[in-house]
Amino acid sequence: MMFLDYILTSVALGMTFLLGCTGEILTEKAGHLNLGIPGIMCIGGASGCLALKYCYGMPGFFVVTLAIIASILGGALMGAIYSFLTVTLKANQNVTGLAMTTFGVGVTKYIMSGMAIDATKNYLYALEYFRAPFAKSTTGLNSWGVMMYLAIAIALASAYVLSRTRVGLHLRAVGENPATADAVGINVTAYKYGATCIGSAVAALGGLYYIMDFMGSVEAYKTIEALGWLSVALVIFTLWKPLVSIVGSILFGMLYLASSIIPSLGINLGMSATPLLQMLPYVVTIIVLVITSISKKRENQPPASLGIPYFREER
């Protein structure tokens, strides 16, 4: 029973990674390495919770929908700032992304600590709506709420769009070689803006999911940043494939929570081993990173123009 609970919880936690990772994949496919994802996930959580503050008393369906819309808008706005700086103003992507994270985490702290005093009335009242239909369950199932299925649906839809549609083909062309894409008449700027804003909106949902579905606590917003970095790592782990990331995110969830299950399996590592077990996802990511770079398979490489700003008049 204990073990089953562990699996259920890991899958639920994995959805946070899945949303962040799918969002980052979409952005990276357009050739932009968005290191602002942790900050954007925080903003997504905060803007969703902020909307909940004004939804008190509404029917559950509207509460959840409005929070999701607010979260999407918050994320898309952050994505728009990032794209304006990196696409239009051609700023350095690493520096811009890190600034986005600083800013997003700061704003989130400001919003969430302001709502902490009367948290139940402000946003935690909506837990039962988010966690439907298993809200009453005492096992890991209780976080298998509505947003979880949304996360999987988004990942499946992204996989389909990227590999089976014309839009996906164009997007990949932009990420591989923007000059060539431009030459055949693809609107490079529009694709970069679109992919980054949609990607950020998807990642933002990850923050809302983590606060309202998975954790359901006042302190939840403080740990989103670390999970955001893991989502960025997951993109490499899954080799830029949304389908693989569904499995990868669950695996990351299991690794992240490994320290909670190992003692109950009868393996006694002592208390001090817990931090070492929590390092596991990061170490595994490093190993995967190294292996994929050594193997040099072409379909496993990052988009060729990742991180390079595109200026049409440059030769």
Place this chain on the structure above:
Amino acid sequence: MKEFFKKLELPFHVVKRSTIPTWKAMLIRVIAVLAALLLCSVLSIFMINANPIKFLTTMLDGVFGSSRRIWKFAKDLSILLCIALAITPAFKMRFWNIGAEGQTLIGALAAVAVIVYLGDSLPEGVLLLLMLVAAVLIGAIWGGLPAVFKAIWGTNETLFTLMMNYVATGLVSYFLLLWTPSGSSVLGRLDKGHLPIIGHEYLLLIILVLALTALVFVYQKYTKQGYEISVVGESENTAKYIGINVRKVIIRTMLISGAICGFAGFLIVGALDHSVAVTSVGGMGFTAIMVSWLAKFNPLIMIGTSAFITFLDQGAAQITTTFNTDSSFPDMVVGIVLFFIIGCEFFIGYQLKLKSREEKSAAAATAEAAESKGGNE
């Protein structure tokens, strides 16, 4: 929709500048900073009910209001500058080392480990030396490991160094649990391994960092190795053609970068905290990237940029206490100012030129031609 975009022809086009006079570049930056501060003060009216003038005077007071605050400013500036100096050679080489946080933290951990295990058996001088060696060595290893993989297999260094941060954090929590028998994970102030105090508590630290600044400046500007770094940064192919061993340069530079981070960790332990915690570096490893990048990787200008960032941080923190708001306000201020500075770099690198009338009509003609062609199909 498509029609709309075609009509929406911008009245200017973007041209890359070849050069820009220094005063003009500085002017653009100053305008950006002022605009950002203006926005922050307007925000503060709504968020914390402070008027814009009070906003600025409070910031100034928070940084220069008393001699204690000035010393704190100088101390924070020095540590930030030290980490920024560390990542500069790597960034100049276009090696995106965002692992300074971890490299510094692991250096601090090594220094504390030396105190914990050898503090009672060694004289203070030897102990300090050992702490220094341990911190610098492990910092170099932490930075060198991603470099080796990057140099040989082209492994993505941004993500590798980022992950190493969390491995360092994990190791710190592990050792803290090991060293605190109660399991509280809070290591108190250690009374061994203190750097000597000359004049003022922070004076030695400041002098050491300034000396390091000069060293890094000379290294980058006047040595063969510094030259090799900038060639590799400009173009790896050029470097190969003129016979530079790119792999060797990458690994060597990251060893140096990591070693200086380790040195910063040593300073944090030996001169300031005399302890280590998961939050010892407190995000400075990331802020240092801004400092270095804003200064265009010039160590001397970096003194100014790290002073600026420290000013923002400490000033905004003062606003937090004076107006009794949440402690996250500094992060927001720094974030907003950074957006403006990042954005203004565009106007330094590029120029907006108004389109002349002929150009406009030519553009319209091509658009029309394209349209009629599309219609024929």
